[in-house]
Amino acid sequence: MIPVTVLTGFLGSGKTTLLAHLLRDPALARTAVIINEFGAVGIDHELVAASEESLVELETGCLCCTIRGDLEATIADLVGRRAAGTISRFERIVIETSGLADPAPVLNAIMSETARGSGVQLAHVVTTIDSVLGAGTLLREAQSRRQVAVADQLVLTKCDLGGGDGDALREAVRELNPRAPMIEARHGVVAASEIFRAAGGVALELSSEIAALVADEQRRTGQLLHDEEIRSHIVRRERPIPGVVLTLFLQALADHIGEGLLRFKGFVHVAEHGEGPAIIHGVQHVFHEPQWLDRWPSEDRSTRLDLIGRGISSLWVEQLLDAIQAEVVEVGP
């Protein structure tokens, strides 16, 4: 599978500068780049030195709304040309979204391509945050909060400029996303190895991320009934989950909290499948066909689900899964 990295962040937060520096790293030489700009005249692609044949600019619309279909077609086209040998054999795809993009539909588009068998797979989401202006942006702009909430990797940019309230910004970011690693960029420079964490591939990245997330969740206390802020909720089950329980659980999530569910991801130990786990991805009402791993990426065989969204009650989610599981166990095989 070709890993796809989504690089997002609000307008002016330093995405293109970061990407331009990253692509100078020889380790990322085999990278196809898709850049989306919101505006009639795109300039970002001029700032990024990728090979011309594997750099695609999507302009005059925002990736998350008007040209989502273009993104899917572009991914499919890139993969097709790679397979045909008409472009260099890239090893990863980086998608730089416009600063106004809601990341959820972008992730959905990638997962749709995975489901269609295009051979691509969402690897991780990198979000840039302006260390000078970011705190205000997070207060004002809902889209900025969503970009931070779904991130697997956070990059504080412009740290060389000084100014801004760093502590307040970090606190605001951690409220939205308590577990993604946060690194600082100075003059737009961050080591590629810090962003792409090459070892382990997609499954291990997800594994370590969720492990960290679980650990963080366990440190938190109390369960909120109402929570209008964007938060991450972890569901963990040690025993395997029957497939029908998972189906009914996802259906109920889609029915009742789909609108607020920015991202859903995790490993499921499916009772009927004794080998590797199913990796589940979902965004809002849409859950994609699971990807099955041949083996577990670590010793931990538990089901670990991460729900990121607004207005989600952890208590309700836990009780929902408990009730569905109890009903299915009672009925028996």
Place this chain on the structure above:
Amino acid sequence: MTARGEGGRDATDQAVLALVRTSLAVWSADARVRRTDDGLIEIETQRGAMHIARAPLAVPFRWLVRIEGRERAASSVAGLLRLLRSAVDDAWRPGRARIAPLLTPGDVA
């Protein structure tokens, strides 16, 4: 009824009662929930009372919900929640998306 069935039934009843209580609170429904002596879940709202009962074994449903004198059926906890939410939350519309049954690699082979 087997021992597992009895224990399983109790576990399901408790789990569903807890879920119904929390769901109504999360949906901001002004409701009181209690289990009656005959095992029903009774929900009192300003619109009236609702009752949740187990469906008889002979019918292809799991739950029966009496709302404003009309009886409706649900085949799972997920379906039961849809009935309840429709009854207490005027702004809510059930989504049209349906999650397909999970197929393992063994099923596909």
